[in-house]
Amino acid sequence: MKKQDKTIATGMIIFLIAALSVLPGLAGPAQAEDAAAFYKGKTMTLIISSRAGSSVDLISRMIAPMLATALEATVVPKNMPAAGGMEGLNFVATKARPDGLTIGLRDSASCYLNQLMQAPGAQWDISTLKYIANIQPSTMLIYATPGGAVKTVDDLRKAKGLKFSSVSPRGWMTSAIAGTIELLGLDAKIISGFKGSAGAAMAVSKGEANASAAESYSVLRYEKKGQALPLFASTTKKNPAYPNLPTITEIVDAPKDSVPLFMAGLASGKLMFMPPGTADDKVAHLAGVTWKIINGEAFKAEFFKRVGTDVWEENVTGAESAKLAREMMTQKTLGKQMLAILEKYRP
Numbered sequence: 001m002k003k004q005d006k007t008i009a010t011g012m013i014i015f016l017i018a019a020l021s022v023l024p025g026l027a028g029p030a031q032a033e034d035a036a037a038f039y040k041g042k043t044m045t046l047i048i049s050s051r052a053g054s055s056v057d058l059i060s061r062m063i064a065p066m067l068a069t070a071l072e073a074t075v076v077p078k079n080m081p082a083a084g085g086m087e088g089l090n091f092v093a094t095k096a097r098p099d100g101l102t103i104g105l106r107d108s109a110s111c112y113l114n115q116l117m118q119a120p121g122a123q124w125d126i127s128t129l130k131y132i133a134n135i136q137p138s139t140m141l142i143y144a145t146p147g148g149a150v151k152t153v154d155d156l157r158k159a160k161g162l163k164f165s166s167v168s169p170r171g172w173m174t175s176a177i178a179g180t181i182e183l184l185g186l187d188a189k190i191i192s193g194f195k196g197s198a199g200a201a202m203a204v205s206k207g208e209a210n211a212s213a214a215e216s217y218s219v220l221r222y223e224k225k226g227q228a229l230p231l232f233a234s235t236t237k238k239n240p241a242y243p244n245l246p247t248i249t250e251i252v253d254a255p256k257d258s259v260p261l262f263m264a265g266l267a268s269g270k271l272m273f274m275p276p277g278t279a280d281d282k283v284a285h286l287a288g289v290t291w292k293i294i295n296g297e298a299f300k301a302e303f304f305k306r307v308g309t310d311v312w313e314e315n316v317t318g319a320e321s322a323k324l325a326r327e328m329m330t331q332k333t334l335g336k337q338m339l340a341i342l343e344k345y346r347p
Contacts, residue, residue, distance in 0.1 A: 035100075035285035039071040042101060049088030049106035051081040054196070055215075055307075059135055059270040060105045062302055066293045071286075075103075084168060085110060086121050093124035098275040100282035108134050108321070109172035109268030112328055116335035117170050117342075126325040128276040130283045131318035133290050136303070137269030138313050139235040140176040140213040141242065143228040145204050150211060153184075153231055153251055162188035165200040165209035170342065172268050173197065176213050178342050179263025180234050183252050190345045201227045215268075216241035217309040235265035241311040259337045269313075271321065287318040 046064050050056035060077050068075040080088030085106055092104035111129075114122045144150040150159060164181070166174040169192045181188045191209060194200040197218050203209045205227035214222065216239050222228035233239040236249045236256075248254070254261045272290060274283055293299050294315050304310050328334070 035281045036071075038100065038282065039073045039285070041073065042071075043074040043076060044068075044071075044101045044103065045096075046075055046077045047088045047092050047096070047102065047104045048077055048079045049081070049085040049092075049104060049110075050079070051085075052079055054081075056085075056105060056107055056270055058306055059303075062299065062306065063105075063135075063272075063290070063293060066299060067290065070289045070293060083121050084171075086114065086119075086123075090121070090123045092273065092275055093129060096275045098277035098279070100274070100278055100286075102275055103132065103286070104129075104273050104275075106271055106273075107172065107268050108137060108271035109175070109266055111271055111273075112266070112325070113170060113172060113175055113338075116328060116331075117339050118335060119170055125276070125329075127329045129322075129325070130274040130276065130278045130280075131321040131325070132272035132274065132283065132287045133294060133318050134269040134271045134316035134321045135294050136313045137267040137316055138215045138217070139233060139237070139239065139265060139267045140173070141216055141219045141230050141239060141245070142177075142180055142211060142213050142232055142234055143204070143219055143222070143230045144211045145207055145209075146226055146229045148207065148210060148229075150231075151229065153246070156186060156211070156231070157184060159210065160187045162186055162211065163209045164188055164190045164345075165194050165203040165212045166190050166192045167194055167196060167200060168192055169346070170339075172266065173200065173213050174342065175263045175266065175338065176234050178338075178345050179260040179265070180213070180248065181345055182260040182341050183248060183254055183258075183264060188345060189347045190342075191347060204228065216311055217307050220309055220311070235267070236261070240313065241309070259334065260341060262334070263338055263341065269316065272318075273321075283318070291315070291317065 048057050048060040064075040064077045089106050096102040111126055115126050150156055164177045174190055177190050194203055197214045200212045201222045204212050219228050219230055230242055232245050233247045
């Protein structure tokens with residue numbers, strides 16, 4: 001090879017290495033080192049888009065000190081729960097500086113569904129947020145009143161005038177219930193307005209509602225209190241807490257791309273994200289540090305202790321979360337179709 005050719009080839013290699021090093025998720029060693037150094041001694045804000053005492057708040061306050069230790073930084077949790085948690089999400093998406101020092105945490109289904117269904121007040125764009133991880137995403141279980149008339153899926157199908165208790169008119173729980181009602185062809189309405197899944201469970205236990213839905217670790221608690229009789233998983237996969245319960249697709253045939261099945265089976269975890277425009281090297285560094293934390297034994301033990309369960313779901317990477325968000329936003333009519341289904345089951 002001639003000297004000139006060697007020079008050109010060498011230059012191209014250097015150029016390619018430099019180009020690859022700035023691609024999202026492919027931060028080079030120098031950039032990773034710079035990002036690590038950047039966080040040492042800094043003060044970060046963790047915006048909790050939920051009220052104190054919620055499951056989002058619980059996870060946020062678990063991870064904040066672990067993240068602070070790993071980064072050698074100070075992480076200050078701050079609750080911004082107004083407008084059903086939209087306050088915090090809107091702040092991170094539209095007002096927070098993209099300087100790498102602000103992280104948001106919100107249940108993922110609320111992020112997705114409120115935008116898809118154009119909820120009043122939703123100002124964010126899920127396709128532009130910078131994702132760190134989705135912690136412990138889980139799906140819903142449908143449960144009934146212990147000692148009530150509904151003891152099986154067949155009882156649900158035969159019953160008339162069923163009442164399902166829920167929290168918000170367009171939230172994850174309501175969406176899962178509406179998708180389930182649609183798939184099973186139930187004669188039912190959804191009564192929303194209860195305070196959290198605990199309030200919905202209390203309504204079921206008192207006979208004010210016939211059934212409801214909740215995450216597996218919540219249903220485990222309600223069952224122990226005599227507030228829930230688990231019936232089935234509203235998704236396509238077996239629930240690790242209740243492996244003997246049927247899935248909704250074992251009960252009824254449904255196309256994989258059907259809107260009711262999407263609503264019934266959407267998983268929701270505690271989604272960590274950063275403002276649009278945050279530098280990729282900072283996002284990649286925080287994603288890597290967070291991934292080690294949430295898959296470590298210390299976090300798992302603390303999770304089991306605080307949540308009161310030994311059920312463990314697979315965490316989802318920030319890259320996978322970003323991909324899902326982009327895919328959702330390509331479904332231009334999905335939100336309208338979901339709204340139409342929800343409207344059918346309002347009182």
